[in-house]
Amino acid sequence: MQKKRIVLNYPSRLVDQPVISKLVKDYDLIVNIMRARITPKEEGRLVLELTGKRAGMEAGFKYLSEIGVKVQPLAQDVKWHEDRCTHCTACISVCPTKALDVERTNMEVSFKRDKCIACELCIPVCPYQAMEILF
Ligand code: SF4
Ligand code: SF4
Known part of the structure; x- marks a missing residue:
């Protein structure tokens, strides 16, 4: 399958x-x-x-x-603009799939495209427009 x-x-x-x-x-x-x-x-x-x-x-x-x-x-259709991301972690708690996740040892945020379901929950919480969904 x-x-x-x-x-x-x-x-x-x-x-x-x-x-x-x-x-x-x-x-x-x-x-x-x-x-x-x-x-x-x-x-x-x-x-x-x-x-x-x-x-x-x-x-x-x-x-x-x-x-x-x-x-x-x-x-x-889902873009994480890494250059705009300040690793503020505001998106981490809203992302339901952990596509956006933080490495607790260095507090660095990363985006795993294959986990993203394009729910758009991260869009309004990101203060720097680092996430973009092209629909
Ligand atoms: S669109 Fe949804 S699943 Fe994808 S990164 Fe944003 S919050 Fe996570
Ligand atoms: S809310 Fe935006 S700037 Fe903050 S960590 Fe998430 S993607 Fe990066």
Whole structure:
């Protein structure tokens, strides 16, 4: 079994299509929708966690590409601007996954992209705009 966190970008013509149920039924994937947004131009953006067998995952991505859905890894859409971070630790207690964590010996904050679920809880608490989520 594989697990992947991805962002889907839908053109407006697909927003009301049963794309997700097809991933579940035809490709045997477990879909956890983490975030969903429709832009003013009515394009759709979904952040998903997909779980399934490698073959189902590959076939599901092929299907998405064929119908015109752009797929990218979630990691590309979350940025930690290390140069702006003052290691103040204000974000540490709000991050639910420990993607932002502090090394207690030297109080240095680090960001582990693969743990981030793009919940945005760190955005309002960071005084230096060091976290950015590109949705
Ligand atoms: S977006 Fe959420 S999970 Fe990601 S670093 Fe910020 S608080 Fe943590
Ligand atoms: S709140 Fe912002 S500046 Fe403070 S440790 Fe977190 S990312 Fe760095």
